[in-house]
Amino acid sequence: MADGQSDDTADGQAEKSIDEPLAEHDAAAAPPRATVVTETAIVAGPELKKKDFVERVVTRSGLKKRDAKLAAEAALAVLGEAIANGEELNLPPLGKLKINRRKAQANGMIYVCRLRRPDLGNVAAKEPLADPAEDG
Incomplete structure (x- = not known):
């Protein structure tokens, strides 16, 4: 810089580049950079x-x-x-359904939900909800 000034900040410490790893942290142990997802997959099948x-x-x-x-x-x-x-549903083998948002419209409510499905291979091995002998 001009007039013999150094590249120091107001508190006397040298400025560090954002891309340089901090001296007290190992560069190999730095967490991975975050990735921004810009597209989502919309899965639509037959009704x-x-x-x-x-x-x-x-x-x-x-x-x-x-x-x-x-x-x-x-x-x-x-x-x-x-x-x-607004209840959270936990209904195997359907899965766990959580309502994230809802919005009132003129013809009804719009619900944005998250449904987490279990691995269907593991669900088949579980016991049924009712005994076949308990027919009413």
Whole structure:
């Protein structure tokens, strides 16, 4: 610098470059740099309608269609109420659902949720929720 001044800051310490590692830390132990994600993957598949859902429940459970429809509609109603109340759902094998945001619209509510699914290979080995002998 001009007039014989050094590259020192006001407190008398020399300025260090941001890119230089600090002397008290080992450069090899420095944490990795953060990466900014600019794109997200949107996964969209075919839509599952309630009629098809009930048919799958009938096939999987062996229940009569009218019984399966009543049970599926009741389960969907309970799930809808829990989501509307802002409850966190932990329902294996579906997964863990957490509501991150919600916004009121003219025709209903928009919910932004996070669903964490378990490894389906491990879920199949677990015990069923009900005994097959406990038919009501």
